[in-house]
Amino acid sequence: MSGRKMLVRILSLFLLVGVTGSLAYALSNVRKGYEPRQPIPFRHPRMAGAAVWQKDAKGEAVNVGGFEIPCLYCHTMPYKGRHSTVPSTAVCMNCHTTVGLGKEWVLKLKDYWDRGEPVPWVKVHDLPDFVYYDHSAHLNARNEKGEPKIPVTDAEGRPINACEACHGKVENDEIVRVRVDFNMQWCLDCHRKPEMKGSTDCVTCHR
Numbered sequence: 336m337s338g339r340k341m342l343v344r345i346l347s348l349f350l351l352v353g354v355t356g357s358l359a360y361a362l363s364n365v366r367k368g369y370e371p372r373q374p375i376p377f378r379h380p381r382m383a384g385a386a387v388w389q390k391d392a393k394g395e396a397v398n399v400g401g402f403e404i405p406c407l408y409c410h411t412m413p414y415k416g417r418h419s420t421v422p423s424t425a426v427c428m429n430c431h432t433t434v435g436l437g438k439e440w441v442l443k444l445k446d447y448w449d450r451g452e453p454v455p456w457v458k459v460h461d462l463p464d465f466v467y468y469d470h471s472a473h474l475n476a477r478n479e480k481g482e483p484k485i486p487v488t489d490a491e492g493r494p495i496n497a498c499e500a501c502h503g504k505v506e507n508d509e510i511v512r513v514r515v516d517f518n519m520q521w522c523l524d525c526h527r528k529p530e531m532k533g534s535t536d537c538v539t540c541h542r
């Protein structure tokens with residue numbers, strides 16, 4: 336891209352921000368900690384968290400922890416596309432036509448399903464439209480040794496899921512929450528790390 340064209344793009348970006356008045360918002364960290372209530376209190380710890388077995392009153396083992404359903408069972412797209420996508424009710428109904436029908440919120444879920452309405456999940460992570468972001472480009476990025484750039488092990492070498500770098504341990508979140516600053520500085524801080532070698536050109540993220 337020519338220097339002039341680039342300058343015009345950047346200037347129009349500043350203009351856009353000025354006109355929409357989003358500058359103060361964009362510069363602040365207001366997204367960190369954002370934790371909207373959902374129409375159904377979907378609990379990641381119960382669905383995706385680690386199992387915890389306890390004996391009930393009758394001495395039978397019951398799982399009071401989670402069912403360890405893999406993230407990718409429900410969020411099918413992060414390695415394939417820009418967006419990660421929240422699962423459709425059909426995915427839930429793979430189990431919930433038969434499982435958990437004694438629970439209030441599972442019945443609410445079934446109500447949506449029977450009415451043919453999607454569950455109106457509230458978006459938690461939501462970048463402004465003038466920012467370009469792509470999940471697959473991050474999760475598939477590899478270094479010279481062919482290892483994933485986004486860490487898949489923790490400091491002690493134990494396996495973690497790659498989502499953690501940007502979303503934290505969602506499997507422990509009773510309510511999904513924005514765990515990081517989630518602004519331009521946050522993107523750039525990681526892109527500048529020598530092991531990441533992410534681009535810091537304006538047009539990478541503003542195209």
Ligand code: HEC
Binds near residue numbers: 498505506
């Ligand atoms: C059984 C299906 C299921 C599994 C398994 C699951 N999720 Fe989710 N996830 C959902 C649903 C439904 C929502 C939307 C409701 C909410 O935000 O709580 C969601 C929301 C999210 C969001 C927030 C989306 C937004 O709007 O910004 C993130 C991030 C996320 N999940 C990450 C994960 C990670 C990481 C794992 C694995 C540790 C995981 N999920 C496992 C169903 C699932």
Ligand code: HEC
Binds near residue numbers: 376
């Ligand atoms: C692989 C099977 C499976 C899938 C897929 C699944 N669930 Fe579940 N879900 C379970 C099991 C097992 C329970 C525990 C039922 C019980 O305790 O009786 C449960 C419990 C629940 C509960 C009650 C939680 C509580 O502790 O009160 C809700 C709400 C729920 N699921 C929502 C969902 C939603 C929404 C989806 C789709 C995004 C989904 N589930 C997908 C297996 C599944």
Ligand code: HEC
Binds near residue numbers: 413421463497
């Ligand atoms: C490099 C950082 C990064 C990693 C790693 C990452 N995400 Fe995200 N995620 C984001 C950003 C940024 C958004 C907001 C995208 C937007 O608003 O356009 C997002 C949004 C989401 C959403 C909301 C739907 C969407 O795509 O907008 C879900 C669900 C989600 N991520 C799940 C996951 C899962 C599951 C993993 C692991 C397999 C993962 N993410 C790994 C940064 C990341």
Ligand code: HEC
Binds near residue numbers: 473
């Ligand atoms: C945890 C580190 C990390 C964070 C946080 C992060 N990135 Fe990246 N980003 C990378 C890596 C690694 C690459 C791939 C670099 C390579 O191998 O070329 C990349 C590449 C990109 C690309 C190029 C994709 C393509 O199509 O070539 C875009 C666009 C991008 N990131 C946008 C963002 C945005 C926007 C944010 C913040 C919302 C963000 N990134 C946050 C690590 C990160």
Ligand code: HEC
Binds near residue numbers: 345362538
């Ligand atoms: C790695 C991705 C990335 C790169 C590279 C990047 N930006 Fe951004 N930029 C963002 C994100 C994400 C936001 C949204 C911040 C928010 O709303 O919190 C943003 C917001 C902005 C805004 C709105 C106000 C602000 O400062 O937050 C302007 C103006 C802007 N960028 C200009 C630039 C210019 C000029 C460059 C090149 C020097 C650049 N950006 C490079 C990701 C990037």
